[in-house]
Amino acid sequence: MHELPVTQAILDTALHAAQQAGGQRILAIDLVIGELSGIVDDSVQFYFDILSQGTPAAGAALHFQRQPAQAVCAQCGHSYQAAPPLAPFCPACGSQRVQVSGGREFFLESIEIND
Ligand SMILES: [Zn+2]
Known part of the structure; x- marks a missing residue:
């Protein structure tokens, strides 16, 4: 249920941006959602x-x-795409020292307004 506060935040951001741009209506909102x-x-x-x-x-x-x-x-610095659940080993060298570097993001990329 944590989509409610993030959706509210996205809406607030979009409305603010549309107001700044002097737009009338928001036609579309582009969102980026990380798989994780x-x-x-x-x-x-x-x-x-x-x-x-x-x-x-x-x-x-x-x-x-x-x-x-x-x-x-x-x-070894190897960077790779991983589908959850994440493999605990690096596919290149077998090390267990792997860190998630992306996939948790959720943000508003752009909005389209009718001006
Ligand atoms: Zn490695």
């Missing part, structure tokens, strides 16, 4: 439809861009 963020597209859409009612963002299309999980090996 645990954010579910449908839930974001669900909350967005409720929260955006009566705002210039009502009816805006949400575009979701999935960002694959990324891991980097602290031993």
Whole structure:
């Protein structure tokens, strides 16, 4: 259920940006979601439809861009895409010193406004 506060934050950011740009209505919002963020597209859409009612963002299309999980090996520096659950070993050298370097992000990339 943590999509509610993040969706509210996305909406606030979009409304603020649209206001700054002097736009009338928000037509579309591009979001980037990391595979490991645990954010579910449908839930974001669900909350967005409720929260955006009566705002210039009502009816805006949400575009979701999935960002694959990324891991980097602290031993050899090998960087690789990893589907969850993450493999505990580096595929290049076998080291266990791997760190997740991407895939947890969730942010608003751009908005499209009708000016
Ligand atoms: Zn390695």
